[in-house]
Amino acid sequence: MSRLLALLGRETALAWGRGGGPLVAVGFYAGVTTFLPLAIGSEPARLAAIAPGAAWVALALASLLSLERLFERDYEDGALDQLFLSPVPLELTCLVKCLGQWLANGAPLALAAPVAAISLGAKPELGPLAFACALLGGLAFAFVGGIGAALSLGARRGGLLTAVIVLPLFVPPVIFGGGALDAFAGGLPWTGGFALLGAYALGAIAVGPIAMAAACRNALS
Amino acid sequence: MSWAPAFLSNPERFMAFSRWAAPLLGAVALGLAIWGLSLGFNVPDDYQQGQTVRIMFIHVPAAWLCMFIYVCLAAASFLSLIFRHVLADAAAQAAAPLGAAFTFLALVTGSLWGRPMWGAYWVWDARLTSVLVLFLLYLAYMALRASLDDEAKAARAAAILALVGAINLPIVHFSVDWWNTLHQGASVFRAEGPTLAPVFLEPLLIMALAYMATFGALWLVRIRGEVWRRRAEAAALRAARA
Numbered sequence: 001m002s003r004l005l006a007l008l009g010r011e012t013a014l015a016w017g018r019g020g021g022p023l024v025a026v027g028f029y030a031g032v033t034t035f036l037p038l039a040i041g042s043e044p045a046r047l048a049a050i051a052p053g054a055a056w057v058a059l060a061l062a063s064l065l066s067l068e069r070l071f072e073r074d075y076e077d078g079a080l081d082q083l084f085l086s087p088v089p090l091e092l093t094c095l096v097k098c099l100g101q102w103l104a105n106g107a108p109l110a111l112a113a114p115v116a117a118i119s120l121g122a123k124p125e126l127g128p129l130a131f132a133c134a135l136l137g138g139l140a141f142a143f144v145g146g147i148g149a150a151l152s153l154g155a156r157r158g159g160l161l162t163a164v165i166v167l168p169l170f171v172p173p174v175i176f177g178g179g180a181l182d183a184f185a186g187g188l189p190w191t192g193g194f195a196l197l198g199a200y201a202l203g204a205i206a207v208g209p210i211a212m213a214a215a216c217r218n219a220l221s
Numbered sequence: 222m223s224w225a226p227a228f229l230s231n232p233e234r235f236m237a238f239s240r241w242a243a244p245l246l247g248a249v250a251l252g253l254a255i256w257g258l259s260l261g262f263n264v265p266d267d268y269q270q271g272q273t274v275r276i277m278f279i280h281v282p283a284a285w286l287c288m289f290i291y292v293c294l295a296a297a298s299f300l301s302l303i304f305r306h307v308l309a310d311a312a313a314q315a316a317a318p319l320g321a322a323f324t325f326l327a328l329v330t331g332s333l334w335g336r337p338m339w340g341a342y343w344v345w346d347a348r349l350t351s352v353l354v355l356f357l358l359y360l361a362y363m364a365l366r367a368s369l370d371d372e373a374k375a376a377r378a379a380a381i382l383a384l385v386g387a388i389n390l391p392i393v394h395f396s397v398d399w400w401n402t403l404h405q406g407a408s409v410f411r412a413e414g415p416t417l418a419p420v421f422l423e424p425l426l427i428m429a430l431a432y433m434a435t436f437g438a439l440w441l442v443r444i445r446g447e448v449w450r451r452r453a454e455a456a457a458l459r460a461a462r463a
Contacts, residue, residue: 147385151378155368164364165382168357169389172396179400196399200392211385214302218377 003088004096011100014073015066022066022108029062029109033116048121052130052181055117059109059134060174063141064166066105068159070097070149071212075219084220094212095205098146106138122185129184133177133197140173140201143208150215173200232308232448243441250434257427264420273337278424280330282432283323284348287355290320290436291390294362298383301376308444310376311451313383314366315443319436321359327352351390351397358386 015021036054037047074080083093113134114127122130148166152158180193261278294316300309331349332342343349365382369375417425 147382151365151382152368154371154374155365156370157368161364161368165361168354168361168393169385171354172389172392175396175400196396203392207385207388211381214381215378218374218381221374 003086004092007083007088007093007096008100008103011097012103015070015100015104018069018073022105025062025066025105026108026112028065029058029112029116032058032061033120036120044121048123051117051120051122052126052185053178054120055113055122055130056133056137056174056178056181058116059113059137060141060170062109063106063138063145064163066101067142067145067149067162067166070101070146071153071216071219072149072158075153080216081220084216090213090216091209094146094150094216095209098142098205098208098212101146102138102142106142107135110134110138117181126181126185129190129194130181133180133194136194136197136201137173137177140197140204141170143201143204144169144173147208147211147215150212150219153215153219173197176200235308236445236448239441239445243438243445246434246438246441250431250438253427253431253434257424257431260424260427264424273334274421276330276334277421278428280327280334281425282429283327283330284352285429286432286436287320287324287327287352289433290316290323291355291358291387293440294320295383295387298380302380302384307451308448310380311444311447312440313380314376315440315447317359317362317366319439319443321356321363323432323436324352324356324359328356347397347400350400351394354393354397355390358390362386 033055036050036058040046040050071080074083084090086093110131114130117126117130118124145162145166147169148162149158151165152161155161176193176197178193180190180197183190183193257278261275264274266272266274294313297309297313297316300306301313328349331352335344336342362379362382366375366379369378
């Protein structure tokens with residue numbers, strides 16, 4: 001257990017400290033959010049209609065960005081070999097890596113999500129749900145995205161490849177989260193979509209590490 | 222059919238079998254396609270869809286097949302990942318572009334049908350969207366395979382992706398259904414029997430068989446090509462070492 005905690009500390013510190021940490025993801029998120037009114041038009045009525053969904057899509061894209069370094073960093077400097085040889089099963093290591101990724105990138109993005117949604121014209125009441133959806137969705141994005149990052153280890157243009165692999169797998173959480181936010185904004189029951197988002201996140205936590213570990217073993221072999 | 226993998230797992234036997242099976246399946250596919258299309262062109266106009274009902278005979282089998290090919294891809298990936306089977310990997314590699322092609326065909330024919338029927342080439346309806354996601358998944362599989370230089374690693378990584386996709390596809394399907402549905406419900410595979418009129422059902426099923434045989438023939442040809450390519454590479458390697 002102490003090994004896992006130490007690993008979690010290391011992963012979070014690396015994701016937080018190196019290469020700009022959460023600033024890059026949040027900056028990208030802010031950039032995409034700024035682009036939307038510029039491209040779509042600034043009329044509040046039009047913006048408010050798409051605000052929850054647009055903020056949610058921008059969040060999914062921003063979560064993609066930091067995935068590239070999740071495994072590649074350790075793969076390049078040999079730390080992944082060390083983790084592979086350690087007594088901790090590789091599956092647990094991958095789980096902890098994704099948790100660190102979520103703490104360092106997903107949580108700051110979740111804090112930014114209500115700001116983005118409200119600045120696009122969503123009602124302030126949407127704020128808490130936008131935060132909760134982003135927190136839960138971030139978990140799904142980190143664990144599904146980790147599969148893509150692990151699979152594209154050793155590939156040329158790994159970051160782009162990760163995006164191509166992961167985007168089709170992001171469809172369910174994007175639908176569930178966007179559905180919950182849209183329903184809430186429209187005054188409809190929203191708990192269904194939120195619960196399904198949570199279920200997807202749990203499923204990703206259960207299955208993701210197995211696939212990630214298999215992909216890492218393959219890359220290290 | 223449990224003997225089939227064991228029988229075909231020997232590359233020599235597979236090559237001997239596919240040598241005549243591929244052209245035979247191709248001939249069967251051609252015959253069935255001619256039969257099915259000639260029936261399809263002679264069905265009466267549908268009372269709602271008019272002439273455009275004929276698109277169904279090339280669209281629906283493609284849509285069936287693109288799912289079926291993914292199942293083949295996932296099964297072959299499973300065999301290659303667990304049993305490290307070389308021929309299974311060649312089969313998975315050969316199936317992916319075919320699956321992408323049939324998915325593309327289903328999307329294009331569907332959109333050509335949608336224009337007169339729904340008034341738009343594309344609507345964001347549940348089934349269209351999940352087929353589109355399937356297409357993206359095929360592309361991701363091929364992209365992953367193409368961007369890893371080490372062939373053995375690329376094979377295993379792609380197999381893992383195919384299996385993850387196989388777990389995800391039903392969820393995608395469900396989530397997209399939950400999201401929206403405008404497409405008509407299933408009219409052939411239903412518990413209480415098909416609701417499609419027999420005049421339309423017969424050419425449709427014949428065309429489905431024709432598509433299936435086409436896929437079988439092309440798949441065998443592509444696996445053969447893959448086996449030949451690997452043999453040539455091994456021979457080149459041996460020649461370089463000597």
